[in-house]
Amino acid sequence: MRELAPYLRIKEDLLDRVRSGTWKPGDLIPGEQRLAEQFGCARATVHRALRELAEEGVLERRRKAGTRVARPTSRSVAFDIPLVEDEIRATGARYHYELLEREIAPLPPAEAASLERATGTPALHLRCLHFADRRPYQLEDRWIDIDTVPEAVDVDFAAEGANGWLVHNVPWTDAEHSIHADLAAGEIARSLNLTDGDPVLVVERRTWNDKGPVTTVRFHHPGRSHRLRTAFVAR
Amino acid sequence: MRELAPYLRIKEDLLDRVRSGTWKPGDLIPGEQRLAEQFGCARATVHRALRELAEEGVLERRRKAGTRVARPTSRSVAFDIPLVEDEIRATGARYHYELLEREIAPLPPAEAASLERATGTPALHLRCLHFADRRPYQLEDRWIDIDTVPEAVDVDFAAEGANGWLVHNVPWTDAEHSIHADLAAGEIARSLNLTDGDPVLVVERRTWNDKGPVTTVRFHHPGRSHRLRTAFVAR
DNA sequence: AGACGTTTTTTGTATAGATAAAATGATTGT
DNA sequence: ACAATCATTTTATCTATACAAAAAACGTCT
Known part of the structure; x- marks a missing residue:
């Protein structure tokens, strides 16, 4: 990767929106399809970014219910x-x-x-x-x-x-x-x-x-x- | 998933081979292409299993050099x-x-x-x-x-x-x-x-x-x- | 021998399309 | 009013294919 893989740039971008408060805890964020259109990439690419952010505890995802910003809680160390x-x-x-x-x-x-x-x-x-x-x-x-x-x-x-x-x-x-x-x-x-x-x-x-x-x-x-x-x- | 997603079954399967000692630390394991043929699935599916195992510290992967069983070392707690x-x-x-x-x-x-x-x-x-x-x-x-x-x-x-x-x-x-x-x-x-x-x-x-x-x-x-x-x- | 490109292999990622599973919301029946 | 059923939406995963990047292996030249 010359610079940064697209899915990583997307991850950063999304994380920034959470950190900056553009998206607040509990907020519903756009679906994969929509984000893929916005980022101009395939749904799978957005999916990977979202999946990893969810694994890291930043987002919460549920089928049909969509993806929300996780409410901050204690984290493990x-x-x-x-x-x-x-x-x-x-x-x-x-x-x-x-x-x-x-x-x-x-x-x-x-x-x-x-x-x-x-x-x-x-x-x-x-x-x-x-x-x-x-x-x-x-x-x-x-x-x-x-x-x-x-x-x-x-x-x-x-x-x-x-x-x-x-x-x-x-x-x-x-x-x-x-x-x-x-x-x-x-x-x-x-x-x-x-x-x-x-x-x-x-x-x-x-x-x-x-x-x-x-x-x-x-x-x-x-x-x-x-x-x-x-x-x-x-x- | 009625039972378990294929990539998870593959992960388990590979992990078992490591745990049972079939593959020992340092061993080179087959490439993605080969494993995909053996498991009868797409390379991407095997890739995900391998990638996650590498993230978990079970395997070590390097381009061209292939995938090896990680030498056990201290883990974080x-x-x-x-x-x-x-x-x-x-x-x-x-x-x-x-x-x-x-x-x-x-x-x-x-x-x-x-x-x-x-x-x-x-x-x-x-x-x-x-x-x-x-x-x-x-x-x-x-x-x-x-x-x-x-x-x-x-x-x-x-x-x-x-x-x-x-x-x-x-x-x-x-x-x-x-x-x-x-x-x-x-x-x-x-x-x-x-x-x-x-x-x-x-x-x-x-x-x-x-x-x-x-x-x-x-x-x-x-x-x-x-x-x-x-x-x-x-x- | 050793330095330096070139080739080749293997993993890493992207894409488009398909299907599955889960959960919501609506509909229907009682 | 309530329960069961069904359609729909959204995420989850798989496939096949393509190309990129890294690094080892090879070969050539000095």
Whole structure:
């Protein structure tokens, strides 16, 4: 495309009319046929522009009822939660990883619930520490379901981190995240080089496969220094 | 569609081949022409399925080089950050809002930087407290740019919250979010009914318009009780 | 070997025409 | 007044064909 594909120019044009308030939320806008005539293009071209704007939440379309400007409502916000090593290297810092513990152990109640297994079911338990330029960056406490991922038992996670290994070898189809703030205490504080009572940002994640639950992890970050940032905004 | 549109069935079919490992990350998959013959449909139909899968991050496409299965990497995770009132009412709790302070004041350095204005530029400053069933749920500290949003000066935010008013009256086109953990102290602690040293989850947001910076906000949540959860996973 | 066009393949988009599905609004029957 | 039925409008998708753009592959010349 020398400049911009027609359907993209049309998208921009329509979006401008919404943004500028020419078309207000709730307004009915002309049909595809009519717009195609106005833009001097095929209906399919207008259709694509309208369809994408609807997917992006700018418009609402219903057969027979036509296309309306969507009423603005809350939008979802997407955060990138990349591999720690990539995240750290992206800042220019040197990445370094340490495996603190690796055991097959019975699932504690909370983790069992998270993986939807009975408490006490054996699972692979890993505790790792990720460093940026020798300073502790993230503490990882992970349980891997050895029923869904039996291969994991044969991997010693001394070299590659569990996260990287899982991402590359056991792609998940579904995930659930939860974020909250807590206070550092005991071993978590010591590992992260914090004192008891310092704030920590806790990210919890559990993932599934078509085969079953894959893993449940808790990431701890030093609270004040670490920030999760948005990549972009959707919906 | 009585059952499922052909392009959707094709999408499913292709996705299954990726998920099942028939096609592995990095593999070159057949071209559009070939797939169209195999599926017995037009190239455009296959094209749409492939295009959408590429948008979703499952495939990678390049002209002349063909289509490959994407190497799994981190995906972005989308959090819904809805209006507090909706969020609270969704849990079944009674929502209640209190305006603590409303003033036109000179921008402090941090907020000025965030809005890309000079320190000391007058702006509308609001401090509000949101309650769920009479318990403090969120403390909101907001600065609104009165150059971009002059109408805001005439609104007393006694009834409707600033967030709701802005969402409904000043749609933004771009936003940036940041999340971190901190410790409650002083007035923040008192407002949220916490003691100094309790953990708080801090969400910062700044939004823009085509006209300029709209607002910068800091939301404080009681740390241990509040959780941000994923709505869905994308890319 | 290496630099530089040229060819060719593959995806990307546009078009016109056709048919399907959904939902509204009107009509009909009770 | 109400329910069921039907026609009509509007979006949704598919097809076949054409051309454009990107990038790899090839070949030529130095």
